[in-house]
Amino acid sequence: MDNPRPTCERRAERRGALLRRTRRFEKAVSWSRLATVLAAAVLVWLSVQARLFPLIWAAVPALLFLVLVVLHERVLRRAERLKRAQAFYHQILNRLDGDWRAGGRPGSRFADEHAEHVYAADLDLFGPDSLFQMLSRARTRGGDELLASWLLEPARPDAVRKRQEAVRELAPRLDFRERLAVHGRLARTNIDPGALRTWAAGEGRPALPGAGGREFLMRVLLTAAAAANLLTATGWMIWSWGPSPFLAVAVLEVLWVIAKRRAIAAATGGVTRASRDLNLVAALLEVIEREPFESDLMVELQERLRGGDGNTASRNATRLRRLVDLLDSMRNALFVPFGLLLLLTPQLAYAIDAWRRRHGHRVAVWLDVLSSVEALASLASHAFEHPNHIFPTLVEPAGKRRPLLAARQLGHPLLPPKDCVANDVVLEACSRKPGSPAQCLIVSGSNMSGKSTLLRTVGTNVVLALAGAPVRASSLVLSPLAIGSSIQLRDSLAEGHSRFYAEITKLKSVLDLTEQETPVLFLLDEILHGTNSHDRRVGAEALVRSLVDRGAVGLVTTHDLALARIADDSPGPSLRNVHFRDDLVDGKILFDYRLREGTVTRSNALDLMRQVGLDV
DSSP: OOOHHHHHHHHHHHHHHHHHHHHHHHHHHHHHHHHHHHHHHHHHHHHHTSOOSOGGGGHHHHHHHHHHHHHHHHHHHHHHHHHHHHHHHHHHHHHHTTOHHHHSOOOHHHHHHTTTOSSTTTTTOSSTTOHHHHHOOOSSHHHHHHHHHHHHSOOOHHHHHHHHHHHHHHTTOHHHHHHHHHHHTTHHHHOOHHHHHHHHHTTTOOOOTTTTTSHHHHHHHHHHHHHHHHHHHHHHHTSOOOSHHHHHHHHHHHHHHHHTHHHHHHHHTTHHHHHHHHHHHHHHHHHHHHSOOOSHHHHHHHHTTBOTTSOBHHHHHHHHHHHHHHHHGGGSTTTHHHHHHTTHHHHHHHHHHHHHHHHHHHHHHHHHHHHHHHHHHHHHHHHHHOTTOBOOEEOOOSSTTOOEEEEEEEOOTTSOGGGOOOEEEEEESSOOSTTSOBSEEEEEEOTTSSHHHHHHHHHHHHHHHHHTOOBSSSEEEEOOOEEEEEOOOOOBTTTTBOHHHHHHHHHHHHHHHTTSSSOEEEEEESTTTTSOHHHHHHHHHHHHHHHHHTTOEEEEEESOHHHHHHHHTSSSSSEEEEEEEEEEETTEEEEEEEEEESOOOOOOHHHHHHHTTOOO
């Protein structure tokens, strides 16, 4: 994929130029509206006072004013769309400059909801400066929630491949993603998907008389009653029938409406909010419905928007909006007498209830489709903005305990390019031949040398890979993996737990993952350093060997050289030592963050203490 910057700069400039022209035109229309008002006033004065023209001439600027009002509203909407489109490209340009934090949402609520997740906090999936903040472009809460679930729950290879295909298709489709952004800006704050699903389900509501089986008959009777109202009212006003026929019919209708008022109120209750939400959703769904897709997943999602009646989701949502517009007209004092005469409220109650029973179960499907497209569009935007990132290759393991991870030039996706140092990491289980990849890497190194960053680099890229997104590497081949990590831990004063207790609890959860079908990738940082060196070495060695024996692959970091001897004492290549090195040059510690074979030979703790001014 080509460099996205020139394309986005051109598009941002075009949208900006159109916006400036539209605003100039909007001002001209606004002044024209004022001119027509003044012209109408002058013509009225000339007609009434000077009697130079018939008064009918004043209707010409009045009609022109109405036309200009409609035109002005359309111009304002166009200006707003262009403003959102320009902001869409400026946000991309900001991200290309490394400023993805300003426009992204941290997803802090997901951090709180999944505080006990086995790897979410360790890999900085949510919160400020998080992976979610870099990825999410969703305009609905459902899109954010689905993207978060993809990061929290690795998908199977077939699902990952389908997502990859869809992301590849959506990445270059700037026009499509621009339309989603333009139409979806209001959806985030205004749509309550939970309330919309509840309304559409209609559970616990009193049923209208005859709803379902005899609904057609009831609607015919209501239409006949409205016709009787019109006939008796006409006979009273024109044909001298008197008020008795009209009042007799009206009393019967009023008694019926009073008896069924709860069911009518339940049928129409909440529909205004639901229709407004559906109207916002429909604008986004229409964008999806009109786009010609080729990837299997996008075609499948598009097909789910078509109902059994042959109509699309957006068209069916528009029908509900028209019914609600009629219902809202009963709030107009001038229209109320006609609405009562036509029994408009009960008739609309039946129409709305019929819509809900026919299409209500589809609303959840529509919201799910929209969430899926928004999550895929977020990954596609990430792919578009990082053309040098690659899609990993997913392979099926030869057996339950044959996990594989082979990464070349793997870098952390959140680091700026100038600060990112890439390394190769190859892990494979159940191989005992000399020269074969290790099952576990014991990563030693000094403080600040890059050990923890390496763990997060591996874990974050695996999360991206199994979500269907591109990764920061020159190549990545991996099998399905369940990630288990212990990197950053906190004690809990409220629960009375020490940091050591929190760590061993977390390590137990990692070990428990190996009982599941999916092989485990473990990422353990400086484990058990809350106890004495003897217990630490014995406990760490037992844990690592237990994970390896259960077919897991992973990395364990340490700056304790005693722990690094675990690999030296292990027969075969299943455990291997690698390290990060630092150099002391002119009293300053320099790191190159390059992963090397073997065990680190020096410590920099005393040097670091001297650098900050401690007398050691």
